Amino acid sequence: MNVAMQRNGLGATPGDAKQHNRALVMRTLYATGPASRADIARSTGLTKVTVSVLVSELIGEGLLHELGQRESQRPGKPAILVDLARDSHAVLCLDLSDHRAFRGALLDLDGGVLVRRDAERGGATGDEAVELAVGLALELQSLAKLPLLGIGVGTPGVVDDHGVVRTAPNLGWANVPLQQTIAERTGAPTAVANDANVAALAEFRFGDTSEDFILITIGQGVGSGLILDGHPVTGSSFASGEIGQVMVGTDLGLDAEYSREHVLEHWLSVPAIARALGEASGDEDRERVLREAGMRLGIALAPVVGVLNLAEVVLAGPTELIEGTLAEATLDMLRRRTMLDSHSVLALHTSAQGDDLVLRGALATVLKQRLGIT
Amino acid sequence: MNVAMQRNGLGATPGDAKQHNRALVMRTLYATGPASRADIARSTGLTKVTVSVLVSELIGEGLLHELGQRESQRPGKPAILVDLARDSHAVLCLDLSDHRAFRGALLDLDGGVLVRRDAERGGATGDEAVELAVGLALELQSLAKLPLLGIGVGTPGVVDDHGVVRTAPNLGWANVPLQQTIAERTGAPTAVANDANVAALAEFRFGDTSEDFILITIGQGVGSGLILDGHPVTGSSFASGEIGQVMVGTDLGLDAEYSREHVLEHWLSVPAIARALGEASGDEDRERVLREAGMRLGIALAPVVGVLNLAEVVLAGPTELIEGTLAEATLDMLRRRTMLDSHSVLALHTSAQGDDLVLRGALATVLKQRLGIT
DNA sequence: ATATTTAGTTCGTAAGCTTTACTAACTCGC
DNA sequence: GCGAGTTAGTAAAGCTTACGAACTAAATAT
Numbered sequence: 070m071n072v073a074m075q076r077n078g079l080g081a082t083p084g085d086a087k088q089h090n091r092a093l094v095m096r097t098l099y100a101t102g103p104a105s106r107a108d109i110a111r112s113t114g115l116t117k118v119t120v121s122v123l124v125s126e127l128i129g130e131g132l133l134h135e136l137g138q139r140e141s142q143r144p145g146k147p148a149i150l151v152d153l154a155r156d157s158h159a160v161l162c163l164d165l166s167d168h169r170a171f172r173g174a175l176l177d178l179d180g181g182v183l184v185r186r187d188a189e190r191g192g193a194t195g196d197e198a199v200e201l202a203v204g205l206a207l208e209l210q211s212l213a214k215l216p217l218l219g220i221g222v223g224t225p226g227v228v229d230d231h232g233v234v235r236t237a238p239n240l241g242w243a244n245v246p247l248q249q250t251i252a253e254r255t256g257a258p259t260a261v262a263n264d265a266n267v268a269a270l271a272e273f274r275f276g277d278t279s280e281d282f283i284l285i286t287i288g289q290g291v292g293s294g295l296i297l298d299g300h301p302v303t304g305s306s307f308a309s310g311e312i313g314q315v316m317v318g319t320d321l322g323l324d325a326e327y328s329r330e331h332v333l334e335h336w337l338s339v340p341a342i343a344r345a346l347g348e349a350s351g352d353e354d355r356e357r358v359l360r361e362a363g364m365r366l367g368i369a370l371a372p373v374v375g376v377l378n379l380a381e382v383v384l385a386g387p388t389e390l391i392e393g394t395l396a397e398a399t400l401d402m403l404r405r406r407t408m409l410d411s412h413s414v415l416a417l418h419t420s421a422q423g424d425d426l427v428l429r430g431a432l433a434t435v436l437k438q439r440l441g442i443t
Numbered sequence: 444m445n446v447a448m449q450r451n452g453l454g455a456t457p458g459d460a461k462q463h464n465r466a467l468v469m470r471t472l473y474a475t476g477p478a479s480r481a482d483i484a485r486s487t488g489l490t491k492v493t494v495s496v497l498v499s500e501l502i503g504e505g506l507l508h509e510l511g512q513r514e515s516q517r518p519g520k521p522a523i524l525v526d527l528a529r530d531s532h533a534v535l536c537l538d539l540s541d542h543r544a545f546r547g548a549l550l551d552l553d554g555g556v557l558v559r560r561d562a563e564r565g566g567a568t569g570d571e572a573v574e575l576a577v578g579l580a581l582e583l584q585s586l587a588k589l590p591l592l593g594i595g596v597g598t599p600g601v602v603d604d605h606g607v608v609r610t611a612p613n614l615g616w617a618n619v620p621l622q623q624t625i626a627e628r629t630g631a632p633t634a635v636a637n638d639a640n641v642a643a644l645a646e647f648r649f650g651d652t653s654e655d656f657i658l659i660t661i662g663q664g665v666g667s668g669l670i671l672d673g674h675p676v677t678g679s680s681f682a683s684g685e686i687g688q689v690m691v692g693t694d695l696g697l698d699a700e701y702s703r704e705h706v707l708e709h710w711l712s713v714p715a716i717a718r719a720l721g722e723a724s725g726d727e728d729r730e731r732v733l734r735e736a737g738m739r740l741g742i743a744l745a746p747v748v749g750v751l752n753l754a755e756v757v758l759a760g761p762t763e764l765i766e767g768t769l770a771e772a773t774l775d776m777l778r779r780r781t782m783l784d785s786h787s788v789l790a791l792h793t794s795a796q797g798d799d800l801v802l803r804g805a806l807a808t809v810l811k812q813r814l815g816i817t
Numbered sequence: 818a819t820a821t822t823t824a825g826t827t828c829g830t831a832a833g834c835t836t837t838a839c840t841a842a843c844t845c846g847c
Numbered sequence: 848g849c850g851a852g853t854t855a856g857t858a859a860a861g862c863t864t865a866c867g868a869a870c871t872a873a874a875t876a877t
Contacts, residue, residue, distance in 0.1 A: 520874055
């Protein structure tokens with residue numbers, strides 16, 4: 070009854086309003102933690118009656134739990150606290166972005182890791198890589214002690230809104246219906262999205278960001294995920310985030326042809342930085358490498374920040390590389406190139422989500438799809 | 444009864460669904476032109492009954508008209524065509540973006556100009572400029588032979604979503620409640636938004652664009668308006684579009700401080716191009732000026748196109764300057780710096796809306812606000 | 818003439834939110 | 848203690864909205 074019933078057209082029915090309100094209740098509880106029905110009514114603007122009905126339905130579906138009375142010193146009838154059934158569901162998350170191994174985990178609704186399993190890739194591509202991912206999902210599913218709310222996958226490549234990987238060169242994928250395959254083999258509702266985009270979603274949900282920011286992921290390559298008004302931006306052909314392949318600077322003059330030696334990844338990717346650091350002689354030279362990487366990022370980002378009026382940039386990647394010199398150089402360059410008003414505060418920080426950023430992003434995708442938690 | 448009744452919170456009611464459906468009907472008619480109730484039902488997915496009810500309400504409010512029977516050769520009862528009351532309402536539009544004069548007009552719903560009036564600015568700023576705009580609105584209002592659907596204003600500067608001009612240096616405005624002032628003085632529902640943003644909206648509505656594109660406005664300065672998924676992007680502090688002040692290229696080296704000699708406007712604004720053309724000797728040199736302007740734009744846009752996966756860029760400004768060399772140089776540079784996949788087609792064209800771009804954008808803003816026509 | 822097709826309406830029903838009115842259960846202050 | 852006041856939650860009734868089935872209206876096709 071609760072599942073969407075495939076309406077045909079564009080029209081809205083009263084039932085759509087109800088879905089909206091159900092999601093609103095879930096979202097409110099997710100954000101604020103345990104609350105009474107009356108609290109929910111106050112913070113959503115719905116009436117107590119409406120909230121009561123919705124809550125009792127959601128409890129019936131196992132999505133909410135009553136926690137018992139709130140002890141309080143206030144007059145009046147004591148409240149019965151209600152919260153998400155946080156300990157009653159797990160989410161199966163896969164992170165396919167690492168070139169060496171597919172990583173998987175069972176997470177609770179707050180992003181805590183319950184079980185972790187990896188699968189060495191060993192250079193697998195094509196169908197073999199698909200099987201590896203499916204196998205990892207099945208293994209984790211068999212380990213789950215709780216009912217699965219759903220499966221979330223963050224994968225490199227261009228992913229459309231049906232969870233088809235249109236193209237992922239590193240995995241040798243082209244038009245792979247990953248969502249459908251995993252959903253059929255596991256029988257669980259599945260969501261598949263681009264790794265950089267889900268990473269941005271994770272940062273938005275679990276980090277301390279505003280409603281508008283760009284996340285720069287620094288790994289084998291350089292990617293970006295954009296959140297505007299609290300919603301991920303996927304681009305006109307689901308391929309947003311291709312910043313690593315953009316040429317930076319005009320060192321070669323205006324008439325230069327495209328050159329891999331002058332794209333952002335040439336300075337900023339982990340392999341590139343590692344190589345340059347290896348070739349560097351002395352601390353000073355190493356500082357220079359990190360500084361140039363940050364500066365190049367700043368140059369590339371300046372127009373983006375200007376056009377979108379971004380107030381926040383988040384960097385994700387190996388902490389030892391990006392924190393400090395590199396991040397400072399980026400921010401400095403951004404400031405120098407955009408003439409920000411003094412009151413327009415541009416903040417730049419590094420992600421605190423660590424290695425589980427994409428896993429948590431997969432979780433956030435599932436929460437969004439299944440619970441309407443944006 | 445039809446007017447929104449200021450709901451307090453975030454909850455959705457059946458009434459919200461109705462608003463959605465009303466807007467859906469209006470939008471459908473706006474896009475397709477005259478249609479029967481049954482046609483509307485088919486293309487919206489609503490039932491005939493629902494459409495009949497909505498249409499009769501909208502006719503009662505004077506927003507729709509019956510046009511009489513459609514002559515057809517098909518069997519069945521002939522359809523009664525319904526359409527927007529296109530000739531029954533006018534929209535009062537103001538364009539405050541020209542530094543010499545405020546421009547105003549009464550437009551019909553399709554963007555046709557009914558009456559045109561300008562008001563020389565003569566350097567007016569602050570309250571004086573506000574009075575000038577209000578006066579122009581009042582004058583046009585007195586000339587209207589039809590009921591006004593609303594007033595739309597496109598103004599330079601940072602405009603928040605309540606129509607307060609947070610800052611507009613050229614007009615000497617800071618926190619000017621322009622929407623409120625005009626609405627109070629004229630008694631008509633008013634919408635105020637940034638000029639570049641409404642221009643993008645106009646291009647989206649009246650031009651032949653896709654759902655995702657960036658509009659670059661080239662005038663006294665350089666601005667940008669962004670449409671993603673068919674919706675304008677205003678940025679975290681309503682100040683999106685500040686691309687003109689961003690430094691372009693690394694001609695001065697990486698360590699250079701901010702320099703007005705190396706921001707986009709230095710090469711691309713109309714005064715800058717005019718001056719450079721004046722100083723140029725010979726056709727070849729003039730070509731060089733236009734080419735460099737276009738190239739600089741391409742350099743600045745490349746990261747934006749990459750991050751947002753844009754497939755379309757639109758240029759607006761004096762045709763004689765931007766069409767041809769400049770536009771070609773921009774596109775060429777974008778292609779050279781972004782390594783677009785062969786199948787990822789990037790299109791660039793110039794706006795066909797001419798001098799009325801902002802006026803029509805103001806119209807589009809009113810249509811959106813009053814009729815839900817996105 | 819009769820069947821078929823298409824447009825649009827009438828009537829009854831289901832779903833959803835709100836208002837009003839109620840009960841339950843607590844604290845406060847004398 | 849004990850009434851007064853306060854807060855939580857539920858019950859019942861009513862309004863709005865969209866839908867489906869059945870109907871009427873008016874044309875063409877045979």
